[in-house]
Amino acid sequence: MSRPRTYKTHGIVLKHMPLGEADRIVTVYSRERGKLRAVARGVRRTTSKLRGHLETLSHVAVSISEGRSLDAITEAQSIHAFRGLREDLQTVSEAVYMAELVDGFSADSSPDAKIFDLFLGSLVQLDEGRSSPQLVRFFEVQLLASSGFGPEFQRCVECGIVLEPREHVFSLAMGGIVCPACKGRSGEAVVPLSLNGIKLLRHFQRTSKTSMPEMSLSPALATELQRVLRSYIRHVLERDLKSAEFMNLVASTAR
Amino acid sequence: MGRLIDEFHKLPGVGPKSAQRLTYYLVRMPEEEARSLAESILAVKERIVLCSQCYNITEIDPCELCNDPARDETRICVVEEALDVLALEKTSSYKGLYHVLHGVISPMNGVGPDDLKIQPLLARLRNGSVGELIIATNPNMEGEATSMYIHKLVSALGLRVTRPARGLPVGGDLEYTDEVTLGRAMESRETLPSSP
Numbered sequence: 001m002s003r004p005r006t007y008k009t010h011g012i013v014l015k016h017m018p019l020g021e022a023d024r025i026v027t028v029y030s031r032e033r034g035k036l037r038a039v040a041r042g043v044r045r046t047t048s049k050l051r052g053h054l055e056t057l058s059h060v061a062v063s064i065s066e067g068r069s070l071d072a073i074t075e076a077q078s079i080h081a082f083r084g085l086r087e088d089l090q091t092v093s094e095a096v097y098m099a100e101l102v103d104g105f106s107a108d109s110s111p112d113a114k115i116f117d118l119f120l121g122s123l124v125q126l127d128e129g130r131s132s133p134q135l136v137r138f139f140e141v142q143l144l145a146s147s148g149f150g151p152e153f154q155r156c157v158e159c160g161i162v163l164e165p166r167e168h169v170f171s172l173a174m175g176g177i178v179c180p181a182c183k184g185r186s187g188e189a190v191v192p193l194s195l196n197g198i199k200l201l202r203h204f205q206r207t208s209k210t211s212m213p214e215m216s217l218s219p220a221l222a223t224e225l226q227r228v229l230r231s232y233i234r235h236v237l238e239r240d241l242k243s244a245e246f247m248n249l250v251a252s253t254a255r
Numbered sequence: 256m257g258r259l260i261d262e263f264h265k266l267p268g269v270g271p272k273s274a275q276r277l278t279y280y281l282v283r284m285p286e287e288e289a290r291s292l293a294e295s296i297l298a299v300k301e302r303i304v305l306c307s308q309c310y311n312i313t314e315i316d317p318c319e320l321c322n323d324p325a326r327d328e329t330r331i332c333v334v335e336e337a338l339d340v341l342a343l344e345k346t347s348s349y350k351g352l353y354h355v356l357h358g359v360i361s362p363m364n365g366v367g368p369d370d371l372k373i374q375p376l377l378a379r380l381r382n383g384s385v386g387e388l389i390i391a392t393n394p395n396m397e398g399e400a401t402s403m404y405i406h407k408l409v410s411a412l413g414l415r416v417t418r419p420a421r422g423l424p425v426g427g428d429l430e431y432t433d434e435v436t437l438g439r440a441m442e443s444r445e446t447l448p449s450s451p
Binding site: 021055086241243246 | 267268360362364365366368395396397399400403404407408424425426427428431432433434435436
């Protein structure tokens with residue numbers, strides 16, 4: 001029998017589920033190895049050495065030994081626990097939403113450093129109390145672009161014509177804006193998008209930064225962008241995100 | 256027999272091999288013992304109900320804890336699962352009432368606030384006889400989120416809302432303690448009683 005191989009990596013804990021008496025299967029999004037699942041043995045016991053270092057949404061360094069069916073976490077050390085983020089329901093709900101998106105848009109063991117940096121950068125912003133609706137929108141646009149689902153905001157997705165600067169409609173099935181001439185031809189579901197909304201989305205998509213540019217958003221524009229991106233993400237993932245629902249619920253009880 | 260193996264396999268902590276072993280054990284078991292096991296499983300399903308007040312599992316409604324006149328009715332301790340009630344009862348240091356949520360807000364696993372017994376809790380609190388609400392959900396991300404959510408909902412009721420203290424576990428190891436736990440433990444230090 002060959003000796004088990006071990007490797008070290010670091011990543012953000014996306015979620016975990018209980019396994020057996022005291023174990024947990026932990027899903028980590030790592031920079032070098034993408035999304036990976038590993039069992040943390042005995043982690044539900046109060047005296048576990050791993051416990052506390054493998055909290056959801058923590059940035060952790062882990063040692064993992066490769067097993068036959070499931071890999072096992074042998075060591076864990078939290079790098080950044082994002083304590084500030086956890087103390088406010090709004091920021092927790094936003095961070096959980098981002099985690100669910102990363103989980104939904106990533107396949108096992110396909111690393112993407114850009115998505116990792118975006119996710120980590122957004123968590124740091126939330127942790128520092130710089131939460132805002134546009135932070136989540138920016139995250140959505142960037143994640144979609146990095147995952148290959150980047151929406152088209154420059155040209156009509158049907159005929160390829162460069163769009164005139166005016167309000168347009170966004171086709172969920174085509175993943176982009178359709179020009180007035182093509183609108184209604186396909187009969188697909190469309191969402192209206194204002195000129196300011198289009199400008200902002202283009203800006204979000206173009207910027208090469210991994211963190212959100214500072215700017216303020218009118219409530220109407222924030223709602224519009226949320227509706228467009230939420231509908232498009234639901235269309236791509238083919239399911240409703242529970243964390244999106246929770247995020248809205250939290251935002252509505254805060255008012 | 257295949258069906259029985261499958262049924263055992265559904266139980267928590269029972270893998271395919273254990274399920275087979277249990278099934279073969281049952282095959283060799285005397286008939287009256289097997290019958291007694293089957294009857295007790297049925298009895299659990301028929302007789303056990305959820306308490307209409309605290310949602311703990313019970314054979315009588317309201318449950319023994321809610322019925323006990325010696326319990327402090329001005330305190331309600333919110334827990335995630337009925338097993339947490341057993342754990343807290345074992346400490347003998349809490350004499351108030353309970354409220355079992357039957358889960359925790361966990362959007363990643365598809366559980367939202369509406370899937371928990373939060374509305375009945377609010378109804379209980381609005382009755383006005385409760386002075387302190389202890390939110391004893393687990394000290395992890397989901398438990399904290401649930402705690403903050405409940406806190407937000409009850410903030411208008413003017414109750415004292417508390418959380419159990421966080422700190423170092425008995426038999427634990429300082430070196431391996433995570434930064435959040437250790438930080439909180441240092442913040443809520445206890446003064447040792449001064450020696451005579």
